[in-house]
Amino acid sequence: MQILENSKKAYLLLADGTVFEGLSVGAQGTTIGEVVFTTGMTGYQETLTDPSYYGQIVTQTFPLIGNYGVNHFDGESNKCYLKGYIIREWCEVPSNFRMEGTIAEFLKENNVIGIYDIDTRALTRKIREYGVMNGMITDQDVYANKQTLLQEINAFEIKDAIRSVSIEQPVKYECEHPEFEVALLDYGYKRNIRRSLLMRNCNVTAVPCTTTAAQLKEMGVDGVMLSNGPGDPQEDKDIINNLQEILQMGLPVFGICLGHQLTALASGGTTQKLKYGHRGANQPVIDLESGTTYVTSQNHGYEVVAASIKPEIGTVSHINANDRSCEGVEYKNKNIFTVQFHPEACGGPADTGYLFDHFITRMRCIKEGK
Structure with a gap:
């Protein structure tokens, strides 16, 4: 790998005291976050702009990042929410007809502190063995004051994640031939859900995470979309309580990722933290009704505990083919279904985009009185 001239030394210090030495890329300084890894070979700009990574330092397991550059089209939001970025090698001479800059320029413009030229394979193996842990990226010598830095690292917690990424006021987006009005509850939504x-043929109104059932009723929407988002789903009790009322409205509801977890909690279920989560564009999921296995894009560190969904409330509709964790729930006596994976993935597999069609069908049936 070519090392750029004048590259500044950088360090990754993990909560267990492990140090990885590398070089600085993007913004310089010090940042602390929860260190996770994602296995996607492409879609790095989507990863950088996904609000679900709020509070986290993201490791790309694919060894070369940035080979097709960056542009203003592919972002999933207007900014970067992650705390830091870890890569093996970044491409300083990308080539793509859509590119408008390099990954290093993008990181610097968005004030993301990054580190490269470290053994990302060894780091990933450590996380897989011991679980996700806090860490620090810094351009300061970590050996000089290691114990003090470790205290700071271990004290870090991701707090108020949903409210930190949600919009403050509703924003309406109109399509050319509107057939339905959909409210998109913003827990940290990705633009491709809206697209x-x-x-x-849905007009979409993105609404704050605190939007109430009464406000949705006043809007006269045909359906409710619950978005992805960051953090521990059990943290914000007010949002869960608010969602309980929304789920009683009788409208078709489709939840993705965090929306899936919050719906389970609002319905009496429980969630738990995974050892190292599912993050990447190659996660196999089995549809239990058809028996079909789909390749999906995922980004989550928590799961719905399948056994906590009471039979009279709902049934597990999808499971992860690797660890058998819950990947979807179909709710009984309510027009509600949720999935843990991302059917809107971009970049990523489009195998499960049909779930949006199911949501449309449910709204059409209500509208036509079927």
């Missing part, structure tokens, strides 16, 4: 609805 997936717009292309299916």
Whole structure:
């Protein structure tokens, strides 16, 4: 790998005291976050702009990042929410007809502190063995004051994640031939959820995470979309209590990722933290009704405990083919279904985009009185 001239020394210090020495890329300084890894070979700009990574330092397991550059089209939000970025090698001479800059320029412009030229394979193996842990990226010598830095690292917690990424006021997006009005509850939504609805003739109003059932009723929407988002789903009790009322409205509801977890909690279920989570564009999921296995894109560190969903409330509809964890729930006596994976993935597999069509069908049936 070519090392750029004048590259500054950088360090990754993990909560267990492990030090990885590398070089600085992007913004310089010091940052602390929860260190996780994602296995996607492409879609690095989508990863950098995904609000679900709020509070986390993201490791790319694919060894070369940035080979097709960056542009203003592919972002999933207007900014970067992650705390830091870890890569093996970044491409300083990308080549793509859509590119508008390099990954290093993008990181610097968005004030993301990064480190490269470290053994990301060894780091990933450590996380897989011991679980996700806090860490620090810094351009300061970590050996000089290691114990003090470790105290700071171990004290770090991700707090108020949903409210930190949600919009403050509703924003409406209109399609060319509107057939439905959909409220998109913003827990940290990715733009491609909105695009997936717009292309299916839905006007979409993105609304704050605190939007109430009474406000949705006043809007006169045909359905409710619950978005992805960051953090521990059990943390914000007010949002869960608010969602309980929304789920009683009788409207078709489709939840993705955090929306899936919050719906389970609002319905009496429980969630738990995974050892190292599912993050990447190659996660196999089995549809239990059809028996079909789909390749999915995922980004989550928590799971719905399948056994906590009471039979009279709902049934598990999808499971992860690797660890058998819950990947979807179909709710009984309510027009509600949720999935843990991302059917809107971009970049990523489009195998499960049909779930948006199911949501459209449910709204159409209600509208036509079927």
